[in-house]
Amino acid sequence: MALNVSNLEFKLLQILIEKDQYQSVNSIAEQLNFSRRSTYYYMKSVSEKLIKNKIDPPRNVKGQGYYLSKQSKEQLNIIFSTDNYKNVYKKQEKKFSAKERQVITIILMFGLSSYVTISKLAGIFNVTRNTIVNDFSVIKDNLLEYDFSVIGTSIGHHFTGNEFAIRNYFQDHLTEFLTGLNSLYKMDNSSALLDFKNFSELIVMIKDWMHKVEFQSSSSFSDDAIRSMENFYALVLLRILAKHTLPSHSLNKQKEGYEELQARKEFEMAGDFLAHIGIDTEEYKEEVFYLESLLLSSQLKEISPTNNSDIKKQVQKSTKQIINNFKHLAEANFKNEKQLKEELYVHMLSTYYRVKFNHQYKDSAVLSIKENYPEIYTYTSISIDPFEKLTSQPLNDNEIGLIAIYFGAHLLNQESRYLEILLVCSSGLGTSQLLKNQLATIFPGCILRGPVTKRDYDNFSVINSDVVISTIPLKEKEKQVIVVNPVMNEAEVSQLRKQFT
DSSP states (O other): OOOOOOHHHHHHHHHHHHOOSOBOHHHHHHHHTOOHHHHHHHHHHHHHHHHHTTOOOOEEETTTEEEOOHHHHHHHHHHHTSHHHHHHHSOOOOOOOHHHHHHHHHHHHHTTOTTOSHHHHHHHHTOOHHHHHHHHHHHHHHTTTSSEEEEEETTEEEEEEOHHHHHHHHHHTHHHHHHHHHHHHHSTTHHHHSOHHHHHHHHHHHHHHHHHHHHHHTOEEOHHHHHHHHHHHHHHHHHHHTTOOOOTTSSOSOHHHHHHHHTSHHHHHHHHHHHHHTOOTTTTHHHHHHHHHHHHHSOEEEOOSSOOOHHHHHHHHHHHHHHHHHHHHHTOOOTTHHHHHHHHHHHHHHHHHHHHTTOOOOOGGGGHHHHHOHHHHHHHHHHTHHHHHHHTSOOOHHHHHHHHHHHHHHHTOOOOOSSEEEEEOOSOHHHHHHHHHHHHHHSTTOEEEEEEOHHHHHHOSOOOSSEEEESSOOOOSSSOEEEOOSSOOHHHHHHHHHHHO
16 A cells, blocks of 8 residues: 655654653644644644545544554554655654854744744754754854844744845845755745745736736836736735835935936835735835835836936936947947947836946846956946936946946957757846857857847747757746856856856
């Protein structure tokens, strides 16, 4: 007889098999590091599977707890004694590095888990309490330069301080935290640590809303922008719903900034979405502005040519000045300057809102352009003066790197024929063009198709190109998929040359 139970369900059954006394929900939850809600969920799932296999399910005696009949225990012991079950369900304890533990701990605090206590974390990670105490010490030290901190109470550890700073910190380290979130999701007791069902539902709602915004505004977000927004803002919503909200004027101290935001159609879209979630948009109006600012700061693939507002005109003007400055410094001309102006303008418009509302890009991965193309980066850093005057704030190295990518993409532009490559890129226009032109340089005789988004690729029934090169993992459709970084280093370039030449 085969009993298809998960590792977690197996552990729950082992408790009931090994214990002769009744097991209360609280006791089972404690032993498995579950929440009561998760315990009920797995108990229901186990019961249904046992009944399907003609085995009496766990019985519940009111006021006492759950137990398995003697016959059920004997049947399950026979099933679980086979080599197959010994191999599949033997206890596996993943070893987490200190960094992994600390990242997951921060996610749990940001996502408002009730399990951020020293004893619970020690059980989750299978380490000593002293190890967890040291982890919290490291986390606190790393937060000293920020406008918030971590405090421990009788009910656990949590963030305290400036809510806007808390969110900015999480957003600045989003790539790292998304990796940790993925590790957390794969943990046996993930559902007990964070309500992933609720979290997943919020992600779907945010994704659907962003597609609705695309339709209503005639603009289009990059795949990366949607992925970042849905994961980050789903956790932000958990904080908002738990009353961890922004006080007035968190985004900007200037009245003019809010007047500008409220005049845009995105303000109404943001308000409608939050109201649909059940958030009082009058009481928490700052949250409407915050969501709108995230939306305006997101990477775009294209924007509507209509509604040529004063801000758009100013950004367009500064974009032209930046390009002219770069041409003068680098003594360079662009084969398709019109295309460069259009692409860079789309990028600079979202950059304007990132700078204005303190969402500047902080992912250090983009700084590879500084290492691989130092002259282009230097010329760019000097050329952006008109834009910095417009925003009255300097751009950080990461934002400068993103702009440099556009110039690098067009400087490397070459005609190409021969090997046909389909390029799939989830990033913005500049990164896509740089990667495209890097490939054209590596394979001067190739035919490059794209770049297309993952959404486009998923809709293709047949891939006619010889190979697919992508910045994200994809399901192969009878053609090889090679995953590369958006800005390839020398090692990746060398590897591609070896593979196709």
